[in-house]
Amino acid sequence: MSSNTAGRCTARPGTCAAPATARITFRMSTISRWRRDRKLMYILGINSAYHESSACLVQDGRVVVAAEEERFNRVKHGKQARADNPDELPANAIRFCLDSAGITIADLDHVTCAADPDEIAAVRAAGLPSPWNNPDKQELFLNTLPNIPQQFAQEGFGGPFHWVPHHTAHAASAYFASDFPDAATLVVDALGDDAFSTRMYHGRGNQLTNVADIRYPASIGYLWELCSVFLGFGVYDAAKVMGLAAYGDPTRYTAAFDQLAWTTDPGGFDMATDRLKFADILYYPPSADCSGLIEALGLEPRRPEDPLLDVHHDVAAALQVKTNELVLHMARHLHTVTGSTRLCLAGGVALNCVANQVAFEDGPFEELYVQPAAHDGGLSVGSALHVWNAVLGNSRGPQMRHAYWGPSYSEDEIETELSAHPELVFERAADFERDIARLLAEGMVIGLFQGRMELGPRALGNRSIIADPRRREMRDVLNRKVKHREYFRPLAPSVLAEAVPDWFEVAKPTSAGDFMLMAYPARPERYAQMGAVLHVDNTCRIQAVRSDTNPRFHRIIAEFAALTGVPMVLNTSFNDQEPIICSPQDAVNTFLKTEIDYLAIGPYLVRKAPDDSTG
Ligand SMILES: [Fe+2]
Structure with missing residues (x-):
């Protein structure tokens, strides 16, 4: 049993307890023996x-x-x-x-x-x-x-x-990563190798059967890319547009979007593709032919340097409502075709937590699984x-219940990195989780680096910046100290999973809520206690934190709840205009170039040494 445990160790070399050289030799020989015996x-x-x-x-x-x-x-x-x-x-x-x-x-x-x-x-x-x-x-x-x-x-x-195939891989990433014995599986993105933008499957056992498709150029993914450019953002900025949508009134442009995209029977959608000209979208630098949107909306595109006005909020809101309509329409059709009570979602559009919530809670399904890395x-x-x-026809594996599949780093590796920076002061925290909770309650902003890096676009407590969710001013504090985010982008809370029902209105529980892939209305009586993480529409894109999948993060939040009565922390990704950090070196670099107050990394609590250059 012990050799199996060693063989199954999935952390990168250098993360176990023994000295590094001996450990690698042991691991290699153990794995080789195990492979020979077990035919892994x-x-x-x-x-x-x-x-x-x-x-x-x-x-x-x-x-x-x-x-x-x-x-x-x-x-x-x-x-x-x-x-x-x-x-x-x-x-x-x-x-x-x-x-x-x-x-x-x-x-x-x-x-x-x-x-x-x-x-x-x-x-x-x-x-x-x-x-x-x-x-x-x-x-x-x-x-x-x-x-x-x-x-x-x-x-x-x-x-x-x-x-x-591209869309088969998307569908498999959701259905086979769920533990559902069968599921309607919906893949929505921009475009795959197959000239489809949307594909629907029925997963049964270890097989996925294609049951319906939407052919490009009708494409929800490209509609979001086009609207992102129209609103003055980059092609990859759909998440910004989603955040902006909550500020708008969709009714101003509902009729215009009805002319651009509409549902078809049975269970599909189509678009005014001759007007939308998705083929002219360029990624580098981002540009698009927006003439169709200009004509339909009666509005000129916003340049990046222009202010965001109500009309821009309203365009985003109408786009979100149209997306909700199309995705819900397809989900209902998939339920009819497959007869399944379970839904799986993947493809870049499945990162849209608002559409996910509508498709699931307004739709006919009883269970939902969304691949946390729903994008490519x-x-x-x-x-x-x-x-x-x-x-290969093998039996199904377990559900992917977390996103912590990346590298982790040993205490030695972390200490070596910290020791290379005399401008840092670090020490082992006396009571790590309680110390962090106390600092959060005092208003400190903390970079949290622990365990294995997350897969997917969301930081879920292992490469995160965390802060007090009660302080409405925390958004400005974060913007000043580290994040240069637009005012309209929501900051998400990581919430003790067992406390979610007391703080949010959840009609149908789902694991998608563990990955910031659902947007739940907060309970009105809680608004005053979560000013920094409440979006303008009083929803939150939550991460439900479980003690069995991230025990340390769960303990930090539990300690914060013990101090404050609020069972959540503000959680935003640990980066500054760059990919989310990976290594201790990345963590230190971002810590040093920003004004984050503390870095909690491995067992260490790190702060910047007082600047004595001025005497
Ligand atoms: Fe894709």
């Missing part, structure tokens, strides 16, 4: 075709490690989405996966990539619009993809290589789970 199967999933590149290792059907490349290479979204670089592999994320398991590429049983050259070729042959909208780029993309398996072969991989960063997870389940 390792499947490496990767995503690199477009953007948000990532890697995931599945061991005997269980996700054991997964991370996005952007956290290592510090490039937002990992790489640019270009036709000439789908073979730009997430090298750091792959190395992390292999090192964590103590294996090499040659030890992998299967490698899988979320893309499908056959599907792309079929789209080209049919003359359908492609992700590149340009025959030369499409050809280049198609010709570059084979470099991916070639690179693995050159590095010593000799097993089967699997291409998994989760495709590595989905492709690996698809191979284990659907391709």
Whole structure:
């Protein structure tokens, strides 16, 4: 049993208790023996075709490690989405996966990539619009993809290589990561290799069956990208538009959006695609042909430097309402087609917590699972789970109940980093969780670095900045000290899971509430105690924190509740205009360049040394 425990250790080398050199030797020999005896199967999933590149290792059907490349290479979204670089592999994320398991590429049983050259070729042959909208780029993309398996072969991989279609990987990332025996599975994003923007599946056992599709150029994902540019943001700023929507009145532009997008029967939607011109959206630098929106809305696009006015709030609000309508319409149809009482969601649009809440609470389903990495960063997870389940026909693994699949770091590694900075003062906290809770209650802003880094776009207590949620002024404090966020972006609370019903109106409990993927109305009698985290519409994009999946974060919040009577802390991602931090070095760098008051990292409480340069 003890050797199994060592073999299953998924933390990166250097995180266990023994000295590092001896530990790696022990781990390697133990894993080799265990693999020989148990015939463990390792499947490496990767995503690199477009953007948000990532890697995931599945061991005997269980996700054991997964991370996005952007956290290592510090490039937002990992790489640019270009036709000439789908073979730009997430090298750091792959190395992390292999090192964590103590294996090499040659030890992998299967490698899988979320893309499908056959599907792309079929789209080209049919003359359908492609992700590149340009025959030369499409050809280049198609010709570059084979470099991916070639690179693995050159590095010593000799097993089967699997291409998994983009939307299949999204669907698998939600359905196979749930423990539902069957589920209606809805994937909504901008566009996949298959020229579809939305695909619907019925998951049963270890198979996913496609039951309905919406073909590009009708695309909810692209509608959000276009509106983001129209409102003066970047293509990737859908989350900003979602936050802005709560300030607006949707009725001003309801009729206009009804002309641009509408439901169809049975269970689909269509758009005025000739007016919306999604093909002209450019990512670098962000630009789009907004003439269709200008005509429909009777409004000129907002430039980034222009003030945000009520009309901009109202555009965002109408877009959100239209999205809710379309997603709920499809969810209802999926329920009718599949007969399932369970819903799984993935694709970038599934990061929209408002639409998720409407689809679930206003819809017919009794249970919901949303993949926490619903964007393309989760495709590595989905492709690996698809191979284990659907391709190889194995039995289902456990539910992904948390998002802590990234690297962790040992006390030695943390201390080495801290010791390299004489401008820092650090000490072991006497009572770590209580000390942090006390500092929070005193109004301090704390960078919290602990355990394994989160997969997905949300910081969930391991790479977070935390603060007192009661203080309405905390938004300004955070903006001054570290985050340069727009006024309209909500700050989320991390709440003791057992306290959620007393503070929020939750019609149907779901694990999506553990990942900031649902927006719940706060109970009116609680408004005064949560001024910093209450959005303008009195909802909160909560993280329900559980003692079994993040015991330390749970204890910190419980200590804060004991001091204040408020069972939550403000939680925002630990970064400043950069990807969320990954390593102790990242944590220290961001701590030093901002005015965060304390850094709580591993067992240490860190502050900046008093500046004595002025005497
Ligand atoms: Fe996608």
